[in-house]
Amino acid sequence: MRALEVLCERHAPRVGRLAHHVLGDPEDARDAAQEALAKLCVKLGQFRGEAAFSTWLHRLTLNACRDVALRRSARSHAPLEDDFRAAEGPTPDREAELSELRADLRDGLATLPVAQAHVLVLKDALGFSFEEISASSGMPVGTAKCYAHRARTTMRDLLEEGAAA
Structure with a gap:
């Protein structure tokens, strides 16, 4: 257990950076990094040693990123309704008046x-x-x-x- 804990601690920063690089969004990157490290704990017995450990972990991380990206794209968002209300705030005419007033004050x-x-x-x-x-x-x-x-x-x-x- 201690060896697994040390392994996760040692590779967590690299996994987090890779996930952030791939996904861009910090929250999604944290989710993917967490999933990759969880998969590391579960699938460590499947590591055959045919490639470097870092290569295997890199692939786990990319797969976790893909899963998070798929979930993100699957989230449905209802289209926004058209809003025909008049815009609040300064109008171009009012902005021009204020600009003239500022010039006069200056x-x-x-x-x-x-x-x-x-x-x-x-x-x-x-x-x-x-x-x-x-x-x-x-x-x-x-x-x-x-x-x-x-x-x-x-x-x-x-x-x-x-x-x-």
């Missing part, structure tokens, strides 16, 4: 003074509090609030101009 941010743009992005895009902005930038909270207000006003005006054009 262009608007580029026109702002750097400090105002920085505060606006931290506050409105990333959700930082004014205290966090103050701590990270070293500016007083009041200054951060003022910069945010000025930046929002400028951006609103720019976006309204762009929408009117």
